[in-house]
Amino acid sequence: ASMAPSIRFSPATRSLFDEPLAIAVQGLGPRQQVTLRTSLRDEKGELFQASARYQAGDDGELDLARCPALPGGSFSGLEPMGLLWALQPQRPFWRLVKRDVQSPFLLQLEVFEGHGKPPGRLLAQAQHERAFLRDGVRRVPVREGRIRATLFLPPGNGPFPGIIDLYGTGGGLPEYRACLLANYGFAVLALAYYSYEDLPKEMKEFHLEYFEEAVNYMLQHTQVKGPGIGLLGISKGGDLCTSMASFLKGITATALINGSVANVGAVLRYKDITIPPLNINLKRIKVSKSGIADIFDTLNNPLEGPDQQSFIPLEKAECRFLFIVGQDDRNWKSEFFAVEGSKRLQAHGKEKPEIVCYPGAGHYIEPPFFPMCAASMHLLVGKPVVWGGEPKAHCEAQIDAWQQIQAFFRKHL
Template sequence: MSDALLSVVLSRVAGSSSRSFLRRPLPLPHRAAMAVSVQLQPSPDSLFDQPLRVRVSGLAPLQQVTMKAWLRDEKEQLFRSSALYLADARGHLDLAHSPALGGHYTGTQPMGLVWSLSPHTPFTRLVKRDVASSPLSLHIEVFDGHWSLEQLPRQPLATSTNQRWFMKKGVSRIPVRDGRVRGTLFIPPGDGPFPGIIDLYGSVGGLVEHRASLLANHGFLVLALGYFGFDDLPKDFINLDLEYFEEAVNFLRQQPKVISPGVGALGISKGGDLALSMATFVPHVTAVVSIGGCNANTLGNLHYKDITLPGLGISIEKIKFLESELIDISEVINNPVDEANKDCIIPIEKAEGYFLIVVGEDDKNWRTPLYAQQAVERLEENGRENYELISYPEAGHLLEPSYFPFCSASFHRLVGQPVAWGGKMKPHALAQIDLWPKIQTFLRKHLENHSKL
């Protein structure tokens, strides 16, 4: 078949109606003689934030196929995705070069099947708890014809499995109970020294380790730090003590493989404003990444020596009810620059370190774009240029490491019901892929360079 004819066929399939994938497969003049197979590279194992190349061989020329991916988390919750493809003139399919014609995403997206994994049970978020001893088993299947997930035939033409790990060989995971500090230390293989990072999640509480473990694979020595709702720590964050975080900083700095003298902090949501406060008040915090954070102290009071930052207030009446149980709480937190709230603002202009402020412009958890704008204005009004700002259109609140499945809404333990996180699947997923290496570059730049001064 000539390239011109192939181009015409592809354009007609791509331009067909949205119902085309519900039709039975088109009859083909002949089927491929060889067996259909799915090839994954690397195989069978890879890290979760590592790209996976997906190829299919043994198809008939121009054969319509549906690619499906699925996995189950540690609670046996099912996550699935699918996309519609057309084999090339040789009966081959390569997701790095072949465009998806419909399904969960469109266009050439080599990792689309992974980042578009969607929960079978609504409002379920993929979180890996056991990062050390078990991977997530990702199954990739290919089916004859174009189908929706609900209409797929019982048997795929071929299937393959990729074990996606969170710790590579040689990374050490060490539970921490040192003084008041509670968390987990992840140490890369080798002699180091390595940039030291404190990793903080938000108002979900407990201890979240997946991001810290992935960072350790990239040469960072990371302390995933609990600060409430874990072990013997306080059950809530009504009154947080910044000296606790200072104790964690000193513990990390004392690790023999950590580059001295400064360490970094990486926080998302409530963890974002805590990271800003650490850089402002705690010595030796020299690089901070705040993802979807606020420029003021939120939710509860924060104490440090003789200083108290009140928690930014909320207005419950500003909750928006979207559908069923789902709510939008983005307007609930009060505006930091209102006169009544100015004592809550974190005086980040006093910090000697560097800030990377990350914004999802479609954040439905709180008004991240507004908070970032106020933070930047405060720095610039005080003659400070120690910041970088990254803003992603159509991205939501939960900006995770590369290839994490997009989560638009999930159950919020603090709120007690499902909340919207915002974002649109494809731009949010691409934002995560873009952001993850930029975080590492920023932290490495300011921690490794600072050590040479």
């Protein structure tokens, strides 16, 4: 008698979200055709799903590390992590983010008979927790002076290399990247800068003094190893990090994920300095038949005319730079920004920055295994915009970029 099919995960019940997860099914019939489906609900209750068609081996074993997915599902080919990176929301224009890092995402896997639509009989199911907070990592809410932030401290005795982590347009206080980074031995401060608690509601103007307070908080913290700290920013967070590195003391390494080297979206002030935002021309937005906007060409060129005033004087920075670039970023010209930033640094006799380019990667290069979001609502545009990227290439870029960022901070902090 054959045993009932069963699912085997490794790690068995719980893993960190950015760690690979091995998936296998045993007890199937020889060369049996099955459909595997993963489901995950975010904290707003929105459902993400992916499915793939497989055929078991002669021994009734199906190991996703050895068996390619057959055409007809969310992906095909040998993709051991495909059932995670191919997750797509049932609700259009919805991006997967983690709001509460203290609870895991619950991943559900179901095995169905055959390759039909809808799938056949349910043969096996299992659940697995994808966690964010490693055991022993401390999550410390920070409300010192004006700072609104969360500090993540690794287990054990510090001091640890310190990093300030900034997200982009959308505001609030996303903690998941900072939290995952702290799992690897960094003290990371996720810093809110607008649309959170008593911070400004809108992106009108930012004062660098606020960010300076956060830098000083980190530099003075007993668990943070000096003499300087690192900055990590994506999108709008990237140009804020560039401005911080250019004007504030105590910054040793700055990593930008699809960031801009021109000030974007809001006036920036520091003491008696004012940097205007790059001008935008909304007539250059292209809207598709399905109502999705492509905003790639809306920003003016920071090398021309009055827009040169928006170029951040990054040659003043006393730090090393890393540019992570998605070459299919449709939000703005990340590769152009990285290249022009590099030219400006070298023109002033500064060290050439590291630039890592990823073909087929879009705007939101997140920690590994976050599914690519092709398009979602942009708060400043008021409609969904296309972010760019091809799912598999984007997934591979996220895995590599995560390693590059950690290696960069280990080397320079």
